[in-house]
Each structure stands twice: as C-alpha cells, then as structure tokens.
Amino acid sequence: MKIAVYGPAFNERSEAAIQTLIVYLKSKTAQVIFEKNFHASIVAESNIDIRSFGFATFESLDRSYELLISIGGDGTILRAITYVKDLEIPIVGINTGRLGFLATIPINNIESAMDRIFLGQYRISKRSLLSLSTDSKDAVFDLNFALNEITVSRKNTTSMISIETWLNDEFLTSYWADGLIVSTPTGSTGYSLSCGGPVIMPEADSLVLTPIAPHNLNARPLVISSKRVIKLKVSGRENVHLVSLDSRINTLTNNTTITIQKAPYNIHMLELEEESFLETLRNKLLWGADHRN
Numbered sequence: 001m002k003i004a005v006y007g008p009a010f011n012e013r014s015e016a017a018i019q020t021l022i023v024y025l026k027s028k029t030a031q032v033i034f035e036k037n038f039h040a041s042i043v044a045e046s047n048i049d050i051r052s053f054g055f056a057t058f059e060s061l062d063r064s065y066e067l068l069i070s071i072g073g074d075g076t077i078l079r080a081i082t083y084v085k086d087l088e089i090p091i092v093g094i095n096t097g098r099l100g101f102l103a104t105i106p107i108n109n110i111e112s113a114m115d116r117i118f119l120g121q122y123r124i125s126k127r128s129l130l131s132l133s134t135d136s137k138d139a140v141f142d143l144n145f146a147l148n149e150i151t152v153s154r155k156n157t158t159s160m161i162s163i164e165t166w167l168n169d170e171f172l173t174s175y176w177a178d179g180l181i182v183s184t185p186t187g188s189t190g191y192s193l194s195c196g197g198p199v200i201m202p203e204a205d206s207l208v209l210t211p212i213a214p215h216n217l218n219a220r221p222l223v224i225s226s227k228r229v230i231k232l233k234v235s236g237r238e239n240v241h242l243v244s245l246d247s248r249i250n251t252l253t254n255n256t257t258i259t260i261q262k263a264p265y266n267i268h269m270l271e272l273e274e275e276s277f278l279e280t281l282r283n284k285l286l287w288g289a290d291h292r293n
Helices: 012-026 036-045 074-084 107-118 277-285
Strands: 002-006 031-035 056-058 067-072 091-095 122-134 149-153 161-167 170-177 179-183 206-212 222-225 230-235 240-245 248-253 257-272
Touching: 002 012, 002 074, 012 067, 012 107, 031 036, 036 056, 067 074, 074 091, 091 107, 107 257, 122 149, 122 240, 149 161, 161 179, 170 179, 170 206
Parallel strands: 002 031, 002 067, 031 056, 067 091, 091 257
Antiparallel strands: 122 257, 149 179, 149 240, 161 170, 161 230, 179 206, 206 222, 230 257, 240 248
C-alpha cells in the first residue's frame, strides 16, 4: 500500500500521534511518503528521529497513492484536500485537534484503527465539493473548490453588505447581512451551524444558504438541491469584499458575478465500519448528555 502522510507544522499535541503512526507504519510492508514541509517540521522541531526511518517526501500526489493520512484536526483535512483534488485518494484523519467531525481517529486508537484499515474493514464516504468561478479577469483562484463552504463577507468595514442571489438564473433575494455562507452537507456542521444553519446528512444531495447576522430576522437558512447553480453579486460601502473557500481567502471587487455550483468530482473520506455520522453527532454535539430529558 502506498500511503501519503500530511500534517501542519509540528506541535506538541501531535507528537504522540506522529510517533505511534511512524512506528506502526514501519512495521508494515507499506510505502510511506510524508508531505515535504511536514517532514521538515518534524525534523527541525521534534525529538522524533524520523530520518532514521528513511521515509520519502512528496510535494504533489498522483493516482498511485492508495491512502492519505491526515494528522491534525478538521482544518488539516481541509488543507489536505488541496493535494488530493480530483484524484479520489481516500483520506482518513487522526484527530489531534478539538472537535473532529472529519478527523475521527483518536490518538489512543491509532494502532487498532490502522489494523482495520489494512484488513479492509472500512467504507468510503463520498463528499461533495463546491466549485467557484467569476466573470472577472482580475480574480485569480489557484484552487477554486471547497469541501465545507464558500463564503462571501464584508471587508474593511463594519457596515453590512448586500448580496443579490439567484438560483438557476431566477432571482431569490438580496441578503442584507455581514455575509452569506454556501455550505455542503460536510460543511453543515461547521461555520454554517454556528450561524444557525441546519445539520445535513453527508449523503444528502443538498446545499444550504446561511446568511451571517442578517439585518432582517426573516432571512433564514435555505436548503436547496445541489443541482442548482448559485449566482451572487455583492455591493456595499466599500469597493471590495472577501470570498473564502474553506480557509483560503481572496478579495473581489464589488458587483463581480460569482457562480457557485457542485463540483464534478468528490472527496473520498475513509470511515471505519463501526463509525457512523449519527454517533459522531451525538458525541461531538453532546446530544443526550442532559439526562433530565
């Protein structure tokens, strides 16, 4: 098995996970390649003698890889997908972060989880992506897709912005708010949820539009079919506004037409057979923790 390992810059919280994973993978007949900057960070900042294991490094991926292991939190997985793109390489996350809706393997369960992966005791959850395009030649996006959400928001002002919104070229409304989130089912437990959006099951063929602090209280989150093409146009007191694709941010000129739609490919998340999204919801959102109910 050819395995890529990705993580952010080394930190103390991830040291135990990295050490455990390295020792485990070295005991297997697997070809293991670390992301170049992650490998350099481990060498420079930790006491882990990773060079003695002789792992190779990568700067980009191809279809020869059979698995990508992300060490970090959900944000690390969002950065990892910028390497995977449309290659359909399964991704699994070891959670050294906090909440962990995507990175579901705890540090104390690395070895048993990897045993099940090598035995093929897992399934693939195909997660939809959003793609973005604009009518501006000045707007440059190195990576025009997002797994969680695409967000437009105000910049350099405390004033609200107006976001004209069309669905399949039919006018929906003009949101007067701090911004607007277009979320996938995967992203529905992230930024959208904190702004009052609904939780959507990962397999649902839906998207959700969630306004950020709208002026009109009747501006509510809206669940739409993922087959809809969304067009947005922002105006406001400033001449520019922000557009973010997951954690990647760009600046656009006002009145630029932004087109958002479901991407033509998916991200493949690896899930162990005993895992379920409903169980993750109960554990992460503490549903049922109040025993008075």
